[in-house]
Amino acid sequence: MILITGATGNVGGQVAAGLADLEPRRLSRSASGPGAVAGDLTDLELMEKALDGVDRVFLLWPMAPAPLAEPLVDLLSRRVERVVFLSTLTIAAGLDDDITRTHAELERMIDESGLARTFIRASGFATNLLWEAHAIKSGVVRKPFGAAGRSLVHEHDLGAVAAQALRDDAYAGTELVVTGPEAVTQRRQIELIAEATGRPIRWEELSQDAAHAEMVGAGWDPTMAADLLDYYGSLVEAPEPVTSTVADVTGVPARSFRQWAQDHADAFR
Numbered sequence: 001m002i003l004i005t006g007a008t009g010n011v012g013g014q015v016a017a018g019l020a021d022l023e024p025r026r027l028s029r030s031a032s033g034p035g036a037v038a039g040d041l042t043d044l045e046l047m048e049k050a051l052d053g054v055d056r057v058f059l060l061w062p063m064a065p066a067p068l069a070e071p072l073v074d075l076l077s078r079r080v081e082r083v084v085f086l087s088t089l090t091i092a093a094g095l096d097d098d099i100t101r102t103h104a105e106l107e108r109m110i111d112e113s114g115l116a117r118t119f120i121r122a123s124g125f126a127t128n129l130l131w132e133a134h135a136i137k138s139g140v141v142r143k144p145f146g147a148a149g150r151s152l153v154h155e156h157d158l159g160a161v162a163a164q165a166l167r168d169d170a171y172a173g174t175e176l177v178v179t180g181p182e183a184v185t186q187r188r189q190i191e192l193i194a195e196a197t198g199r200p201i202r203w204e205e206l207s208q209d210a211a212h213a214e215m216v217g218a219g220w221d222p223t224m225a226a227d228l229l230d231y232y233g234s235l236v237e238a239p240e241p242v243t244s245t246v247a248d249v250t251g252v253p254a255r256s257f258r259q260w261a262q263d264h265a266d267a268f269r
């Protein structure tokens, strides 16, 4: 039996779809329907019940801080044979923001627990653009570093790679760096969404200083905002890496950002 955490989310939903023939158990706080089990990753009593009869787990850790995950990782190490953990590529890029640190800490905990594991180190999700749907719908996107190249990944491909890693024991002990098929600049991403929706969207280049001031005004820690902006700035000269992992693991080429924009056009209309 496979347990999928975050099963109502972008990636977990795709993992569940990819494993539908195995009738996996689907966990989240609000899960409902066939195979659903309501559980909270921080509630060990509920997690113990959810793990009954389970041997493999798709794990994500959608909240900080990392130390809260320690009892869960300990429980998993005693109860299941294998874990596929959704992590981030920025670990390899050496980024030191909260999200990267949390995932690095989870990877360390899982390794120290002795669990057989696969780490899915994902590039940025194309679904992050959905957070900007309001601005995109307004027809104007104001952001810095339009020329920054990002290898955003389609949630379908993340789900397909994770599903295969759960099916095949050969992926135990591996780190799979999963990206989209090419680096697409931020400005081009908006053009492709405009094409998919059939509506014009204007890119307005924001200076790094103006973007920093806006982020701090919105509650960001000044240093974290500066670090993130420096990272985006670095992608103008050196775009994010592209790997062939999706094709290698699933036998099907990774879906393009153009495809993603077409799949989600309604969200931007």
Ligand SMILES: NC(=O)c1ccc[n+]([C@@H]2O[C@H](COP(=O)([O-])OP(=O)(O)OC[C@H]3O[C@@H](n4cnc5c(N)ncnc54)[C@H](OP(=O)(O)O)[C@@H]3O)[C@@H](O)[C@H]2O)c1
Binding pocket: 005, 006, 007, 008, 009, 010, 011, 012, 027, 028, 029, 030, 031, 039, 040, 041, 042, 060, 061, 062, 063, 086, 087, 088, 089, 099, 122, 123, 124, 125, 127, 128
């Ligand atoms: N965005 C990126 O660019 C990026 C890149 C690399 C890695 N990641 C990682 O990917 C993960 C997010 O994946 P996603 O986009 O699929 O997330 P998502 O769409 O936001 O879904 C999150 C899922 O987790 C469940 N969940 C949240 N808190 C929970 C809790 N305390 N207990 C049990 N279930 C809980 C949610 O359902 P309920 O609310 O019903 O519980 C939902 O099913 C995060 O761990 C993130 O750090 C993201």
